[in-house]
Structures are given as C-alpha cells and as structure tokens.
Amino acid sequence: MTNGWTDIANADVILAMGGNPAENHPVGFRFAMEAKRNRNAKLVVVDPRYQRTAAVSDKFVQIRAGSDVAFLGGLINYALTHNRIQEDYVKLYTNATFLVKDGYSFDETTGLFSGWDKEKKSYTDKSTWAYDIDPKTNFAKVDETMQDPRCVFQIMKKFYARYTPAMVSSICGCTPEDFEKAAEIITSTYLPNKVGTIMYALGWTHHSFSVQLIHAAAMLQLLLGNVGMPGGGVNALRGHSNIQGGTDCGMAYHNIPGYIAIQKADHAKLSDYLAAVCPKPLRPGVMNFMANYDRFVVSQFKAYYGKNATADNEFGFNLHPKLPVGAAPGTYQNWSWAYMFDHMYEGQMDGLFSFGMNPVCNGPHSRKAIAALSKLKWLVVAENFETETASFWKPEVLWLNDGKPQDVQTEVFLLPAANFAEKDGSFTNSARWIAWKYKAIDPPGEAKPDQEIIARIFLKVRELYEKEGGKYPDPIKALNWWYTSPTKPALEEVAKEINGWALTDVMDEKDPKVVALKAGDQLGKFLDARADGSTMSGNWLYIGSYTQAGNLTQRRNSADPSGLGRYSEWAFNWPANRRVMYNRCSADATGKPWDPSRAAIKWNGDKWIGDVPDYKPDSPPEAGMGPFIMNPEGVARLFVPGQFADGPWTEHYEPMESPVQNPLHPEGQNSNPAAKPFKTQWDRLGKSDEYPIVATTYRLTEHFHYWTKNNQYNLQGQPEFFVEIPEELAAEKGIKSAQNVRITSARGSIVGKAMVTKRIKAMTIAGKKVYQIGMPIHWGFFGAGEQKGAIANLVTHSVVDPNSFAPEYKGFLVKLEKA
Amino acid sequence: MAGKVLEIRAMSASSTPAPGIRSAPVVAKLIDTSSCIGCKACEVACQEWNDLPAETTVQVGSYQTLPDTTPNLWNLIKFNEHETSDGAFHWLLRKDQCMHCADPGCMVACPAPGAIVQYNNGIVDFQQDNCIGCGYCIAGCPFNVPRMSRQTKKVYKCTLCVDRVSVGLEPACIKACPTNCLTFGTKEVLLQKAESCVNRLKAAGFTEAAIYDPPDVGGTSVVSVLAFGNNPEAYGLPRNPSISFAVKLWKSPLKWIGNFAILAGIAGTFVHYLRFGPKHVPEDAQIKQVEAR
C-alpha cells in the first residue's frame, strides 16, 4: 500500500476494484466503514460479482472478469475529457510535461507499440519507449504548458480517447450510464480538498496484464491528485499475513531483499551490477535515491559473508547467486513460479523446498504441477498439516493425471513446522507496518520453527561440503552464520541483522571528522549504510526498525495526535517510518497542503513536518526537488519509459482465453503481446466455441487458502466447493441450487455444488451474450470434514504477466454442465 | 457497569414477585445491518466463548452457514438476495439471534419456575438447570429462537454474554465484529446511535430506513437498523411480533379460571355431601316387601 489501513478512514471516495476487501480483509475493512460512517465517504465497487463488499457499497458496477483495464482506461478518458483532473498537481508531480522520443508510436489498428518484430512476434526494440533526452544535459525535455503534441499529456489524451463509455460498455459489459455514474463519483476527487483511494488485491494482479492494470490505476490516481494524500494512494491489499515481509526480504526470484534487482550472470564486475541498478538522474535537482543502491548492495553482501566479503573480492560479489542469461540475447532465465514448474516438468530441477506453500492447490494448473513434481528427485515440504503437495504421490492425487504411485521416483520429506502462533518474529502487513509478534504456545510434538529447520539443513550441508568437498562450496562455506545458537537462530538477532549495524566506526559524510556511528551501533537511517564495507544490513528497507533505541517493531503506542490515523509510534512503518508514501505530493509548490484538513507534511520554513517526509527533510519548496525520490526523473510516471515488457501505456488486452475479439482492435492483437504460453502437452488454451463461459476464482471470508480446510469452524462456515451461477444460465441448463455441476476447461475439470444466484448477471460483450461464473478456491483432498478433491486450480492455466509473472487465475474460459 | 450485580427482575412460572430490587440500565446490542459484511466472526466468536462445537454443514446453494440457529450455533448471519420493486439488487445481511425482549414470550409461556429469567439489565437467559425441556418457550417466542438439544433435552440460545457483561466486558460477538456493525451499551445511548444510522441511510437514499425495536414485545435489547425498514420480512424478521394470544390466554385468564374451577369443583363435592349426603340402596327384603304390596 502507498498509504495504509488506518489511512483509508480519511478518504472521501473508496474504489474497491480487483479486490473484495470486506470478504478477504474484514478487519482492515473497518477503516473503509469508518470513512463511510464518519465522513460520509462513498464506496464504489466494480467487480465481476456482487460480493460482500458490494453489499455495503454505495455504487456497484458489474464488469466482465479480465476487463478492468478498459474500465480504468474509461475512467482516465472520463477525467481527461471532463477536465476532472488536478491540473497543478499533474504538472508538478507527474511526467505529463515530459516530451516523448520521436520514434515512439502506437498503432490503433494492430494494438501494438513501436518496436514490434512481426516475425519474432515480440518487442525486440523498446528504445523508442523513452523520453526525448536533451543531449547537452542528459535530462528529459519538458513542456510546462502541456500543449506540445509530443508531450506525455497530449499523447495520453489521444491514447485514451478510444476508451469512450460506449467502448467501456462493449468490453466490460456494464451499461454506459452505469459506467458514467461510477465515473462521476470516482473522479469527484480531482478537487484539491477531495481525496479518493483505491483498494485492490488479486483481482487485479491475477491477470496476464496485471502490471499494466496497476499502472492504469496509478495513472488515474495521479491525474486526480490523490497520490501522497492522506486518504488517497493506490493500496494493494496483500493476500497473506506476512507476504509483504516475504516480498520485502527477497522472496521473488528476480530481486534480492529490498526490491533491488538480482545480479545477472553477465555482470562481470560489481561495478557492472551497480551501474545496472543505480540509475542516472533524468531531471535537474532530483533526489534519485536509487543512486544509493551501492550502499545497500554492499551492506547486504557484508551481512551474508561477513569477514569473507572484502574490498578485494568485491565484497563477495562472485559468491552470491547470479541470474543466468536466457536463450535470446539480452534476456535472462525466468525462475518465477510458473516458469519454475515448467523447468521442473522439463527435468531441469533435482529438488524443491516447499515451505508453507501448497503448489498443487495454490499454483495455477494443478495437473501440470503434479506432473512436474513427479519429475523431481526429492521434495522437502515443511508444513503444519498434510497437504496435496506433500502427498502429490498418493493415488487420489495422481489419479488426476492418470498417474500411479509406483511410477513416481520422487523422495518426499514432510517436516512438521511450527505455525504462526508457535514462534515469535514479525509480520509486515499490507501497510508496510513491521510488527513484532510473540510466541503464544509451544509447537506440538517435533514441529520446529522454520529458522531452525533451515539452520539445521544449512549446517548439515556445510558440514558435508567441508568433509566431502563439491562443486563450488565457497558461498556455503563463506556464509556468515554468526547467531548465538546456530541451530536455533533467535529472530531478535535476525531482526538486528536485517536492520544492520556499523562494523567499524563510521564517519559523518558531511563532516568526516565526526563519528556518525560507533562500531557495533545499529544503523538508524538509510544513509547510515556505506558502500565501503564498513556497514552491514540484511535489507536496507528495514533500516530504522531496530536501532540503538531497540526493536521498534515492538512499539504499541496508540496515540494519534494528527487525527489522521498515523499512529507514528505503533510498530515500524518502512521506509523510515513514513506512513503515507510520496507525501510531498500532499502539499503544493509552496509547501502548503492542498487540503489543510488532510495535511501529510508541510513546510514550516526550516523543514518538512508532520509525517516522516518522503523527501529530503530540509529541501525547501522553492528548490523544486521532485517528490518521487526513487525515480530518476523525480516525478511519477504516467508514460513509463522502457521498463515494462508490454508497453509504456496500459492498453486493454483480452485475457489469454477470451470470449470475444478485442473490440479495440478486432483485426489486430487480441491478448497481451508479451505474454507467452508455455509449450508442454499440459499447456492447452481453450477457445470460446468449446468453452463459452468466463470464469473467475476467488477467496471466501470463512477460509484462508488451503490451510483452514483443516479447521472445523472454518468448514462450518463454508463446508464445500461450490460454483456461483447466474440465475439465467442455471435456468437455461436446468440447474438448481445444491445440485452437482461440472466445470471443465482445456486443462481439467472439477465437480461442485451449484449456487444459483442473482448476484451475477448475464452480460453483452462486443454484441455477444456472455455468462460469467465464479468459484472459490479452498478445498482439496486432505483436511477435516469431507474433502472431495475439488481444487479450483485444476482448471486455471499457467500463462503469466510478462512483468510480474503473476498467473492469470481470473478471466479464463470453461464450460458448465450438470454432473 | 463493572462489578455491578445482576439481579433477576422477572422469571418464568413464579408464584411470587422476583426478589431483585436493584435497578440497572437496560443494555442493548445494536445491529446496523447496513454495515454488516457477513463475515461470520460473530458466529464463531460466540461458539468459541461458549465452548460450543462446530456444526457439520453442507452447501445448499447459499453463503448462509445453516438455515437456522441450532443448540450449538446461537447466532447466524442470514443472507437474503433481495430485489426491490424498481429492480435494484441488494444482498441483505442480518445477524439473527435472540432478541432479548422486554416482555419475553418464552418466559411467559414457560411452566418451569426459574428456567427462564430476565435480569434487571434486560438480558433474558435460560437456566438449563431448571429447564424441564417441554418446549413451551418455542411456542411462546415470536422470533423462532429457542433451540432444543437432542442430547440434553434442554433449550439454548444467545445469552447476550451475560457472563461477560456482568464483569463489564462486551459480548463476544461485538468484540469480534470487524466493521463495528455491532455495538453494545445502554439501550438509551444505542437508540440515539441507531437514530444517527437511520439518518445516514436516509441521506444515502434509503428513504425507508428505520429502527427495528418492536413495541408489542415491549421493545427488545437487540435493536436493528434496517435500510428497508418498511420491509422487515426481507430480512427474515416478523413485521409486528407479539406474544401469541394463545400463550397470553394460557398464562393469565385461563389460569385464574382453571384454578378457581378446580378448587370450586373440589369444594363443591364437600358441600354437596354435607347438604345432600349419599344415596342409599334399600335392602332387597324391603324392596320385595314393597313390591309385594
């Protein structure tokens, strides 16, 4: 989240789209209810189904699963054509004024941007997706009037002019009137004293165009002047209690902790790597904070390798794993989830550690996952309960692939792991609040906390390397395992390590005679880290969470003098305890808040006060430093140069399995041109003549993933897998509630109980009548109660977004019949 | 209210007035149905606080856990897909449980002394130790609340967490509710709160929003705010609930008439005997004598 849970209570308009917060984040949703109750905020819900959030909404619009981009594009167009944008804000804080490079173009008929290679069917040249750079200054050129036809603003207007209410209606299936009613409410926050927020979750990330989708949402919020404002922002609601902590600490394959891109195999030297991750400024006077990544990378290496990381060996640069290059030039191998299982299926992996993860159930395309796991030599699962992954080799699971246990050679280990209440540590929530948690109860039997399992495995592996040697044992032998208890690392020690400390006395950068930090002192702020090996820090983002003052994640002071739900002394809010990110944008060019009743920060003549400024604290407004301090251009990107695989603008592309031709370019590109399906026998995509119904998958309040099917009370609330079917469709097929129905896609089929409902209506998409159905995910083979093996992911496919690699769990095609 | 002793204001089948003389403000639970997201935290919180086992359920085509409350599930969110006359769709979600009536039909009907009590703060509680399992409370309740357990043959229902309230805590369901749809306090204050909920709903276009606090049962300690206040049936609530005439007759006039009739009848036999004495059968010999004449 750019803002946070408690901040949502400050909103005037809340758009819940691509997410069902009342359903899946009911406790965080209380702040949306407080906004409604205390400031008469309006809740707008846009979703394929009328769900529990819609039940308390002020306006609900049903759209087809997978058509969100068109709706957002329509909102952008609505805001632009009705001049409902916060113009001063847009000029100051976005790249709307920037000029775009001459070669850039977009073909409205083909639906493709410049740089597309027809034969290779990919974007081989993205160099035109760039700013027009002044060769003298190396800065991007701008037009403050925003009239130049080559400026971002004008190009954006033209690009989104196609997203009229009629086009939105055709793609999304809502009426133009309904769209406009919603648009009116949503864009009402363009006024400086009105703020709107967006709450989204996996309804937006589970698409083959998910990153672009979120890009469109960010664009909208920037045009309305909502980013950086209390009550505004773009708020991603994470799907697990500590997944924010997970991704923060490098869980994704392509990042190291702190969202720094991992080094690549073709980075010969540390300096090559640092050049790749530390950008050059694109506008004068910008902070370009990412230029400091050298400090954080070196400090992280020092944390890993301790004394074994020195200036002589480039701080262990060659000890750390590097992402191998890919087949095509300029590409790298992809080891994200769906790709990993594809590699696994192709026999390229020996083993897998699956900790607290149930890939057979929660990954896309369960049957391919089972087939892939069957190719492994070994599988280690650490879990609280028996899962479909740990037991993929059992006949009932293998039966899904017509497989037999005797044909599976995988050696499977199931290690009992402590669950969340049986160990201490921290959770980082969606609002980036790192909160310490305490152990409530001992783990049962032989169950151990994850850190102990990992420690024991690591120490044994290291012992074997030392005894038997092996291929390149250096990284294992050089790893700094300094914990007081090596087999049971205390998480307090790990927390200190993640924050980091000074290894030697560290001098002040402004006045080198002054000692800023003594040896052994915990780092207090980001710029305490050094690139010379004098500091170590496991994750720069968490610097400030465990300082000389102690473990700040343990703070629980509920005082809120600002009245804006800041709670500055409750836990620790990365980065640097800022509660609202980009908060410089909450004030105008002179440092005066756009809305005095919702002031994040303001300039008091000497420094910025209020929230922790997401800005240089003493940089005066007149210096005009850009508020987006991480961006080399200092401002937010409406037009995104170069970075994305599928374009600098968000264009509506159909899901990989679509019921219609893309109405924007029916003769041209249908789905995301950069999203590539896999090529195994399992990777089949269906067509709408055989699979006419659009399907989506989602979670229910009563369950959490595949864990709570082991709990009686959760099963009481929702006992069985079901399929939500529109009344009209049910009538056509003679299906009544509670009858068994079968859902089939090109990948597999599942049987479940029908839930005939008024909450999903038939739609007209591009002139064609289209039905949608929905199904929740939470059941499988193993658990309490009667488990019938109804795994929702038996029918999903594994095509992923080309930027984030999130699978398209929502918006695929199925057929429906009585079972 | 911490530390205040709860006294019994009235109880079932009492031949004498209840002994309590201390007064206490009537408490209430306010349910703002327009803020209910149907998350069922209240269902499970109640079961966990009261150490009740989970029920085995099946999917029948609804998000609703069970068709009705059970001896093990004392409160239940009811889900109703409701279409208004102008075609607008609303998913009406309402927490269903005992209403804790000021004039409880269950208590009026109950023949077992002390099986149903009403505390001075308005909470109506079943005392299973005194319950005989006759099910008269089921007949007396206008809201279909009491549930008979097949195992213990006693009835159970929401207790408004009288054990928590009596030590100054709020009921478990209210503590668990994430959206503050449920609030707890004195009825006086909560009615004011309900009023502001209704005003907020009216301002949002729900012109028929109203407070559901049925007068014919004396008002209830569970007060609901309904967006469609003119259509309580859409929420599964009876429109004008009251204690049934049959139960009222059983309780009052019939009792007096019957008791009088029984006593009069027995007394009457004594009086008759005193006045008229028994019938004598004359001896055979005497009769033969008469007949011979």
Add this chain to the structure above:
Amino acid sequence: MIKPVKVAHGNVLRYNFTERLVHWAAALSYIYLSLSGLAFWTPWMWWVAMMLGGGPVSRAVHPWMGLIFTVAVVYMYRMWLPDMRITPTDLEWKKTVRAYVRNEEEEMHPVQAARGFDRFAPVDRFNLGQKYLFWVMFWGGITLLVTGLILWFSDYLPWSLRFLRLISVFLHPVAFLITFGGFIIHVYMGTAMVRGGFSSVIRGEVSESWARYHHRLWYDRITGASAAKK
C-alpha cells in the same frame, strides 16, 4: 356386551376383570397425568413435580403416561361403546336429573323411595351422567392426545406450522380442565355419593338390589327378566 353372570349370595357381576383393569389403568395414569400436569399448569403446584422425581423427569414421563391413558381410553371405547350410546330413555331421565342430584329420593321413606324411584326414567347399564363422563373422557382424551403429541415434539415442528403449537398450548389445558371436572364429579359420585360404586369397580360385584335400584334395565337384561333387547 358382557355375558350376564349371576354370582352367588345375591350379587351380580357388573364389571369383569378386563374392564376393571382397563379402568384402573386409565384412572391411575390419569391421576399421574393430572398431578404432573398440575405442576406444569401452575407454579403453586410445582412441588408436586418435585415429589414425582423432579421437573425434567415429570416432563419426560408425562407424555408416556399420556400414551398409556390413551390406550386405556381407546380400550374402554371399544369395550363400552355399545353401552354408551345416548337413547331417548336417557333424555327422559334427564328431565328428572335435578332430583337425582339432590338425592330427593333419599328424603322419602325407604319403601316410598323404592317406588319414588320409579318416577325416574329407567336406567340401563350406565346412566346419562356416566355416559356424559365417558364421552367427555373420550373426546377430551383425543384432544389431549393430539395436542399432547404436538407439545411433546414441539421442537420438530417447522416454523410454518407454529399455529399448531399455539393452539395446543391453549387447548391442552382446556381439555385437561374439562376432563378434570368430569374426574372430580366421577370420583365423588363413585366413592362418597353412590355407595357401592367403588367396590363395583374393585371387586366387580354389586348386590342385586343395587343393580335393580340403579340400573333396572341392565339388571333385567342380564338376569333374563325382560325379553326387551337393548
């Protein structure tokens, strides 16, 4: 209809073994039902349930006893239906019921009483009052059974049929009161008011004069004194 039996030493058999057994099954079960029922009826009588094993036990046993009562009543119906039909002679007798109740024949000289008795219309096996009791107990018993079943399985009845519960809550005690009224009168008359009545239903025999005095038509029939059929 029973076989007329003349028993030795001037007695006739009025009720055979089966009749007496069934009668006492009905009577004793009814007494239990009334006692436990009274406890449910009014808290002033709640102590009776305590003496009968406690509240829950009384509530549990009461309906089973009701079934026993029902079986006995049905048996009596089968046994005595022919004897209980109301005839024109009964209606004649009804005209003089005031005198009967006031024992006016007692005020006469025994001999005259014997003759004066003739001014009452002749009575067969059962007089109108007894027949009324039979029918009150029969219909009352049916009502108590049906309403009792509904009350017994109160929690099985669906909400849509709750009006049946409510009707039963009212009718069950009303049927009780009416049958209890009959019971009071029946017990009084059978014990104190009509001498010989109690032993007739214990030992089964009555004297011939008793039979001639109270149930002339029946006596004549069973002794073959009259050829007139019922």
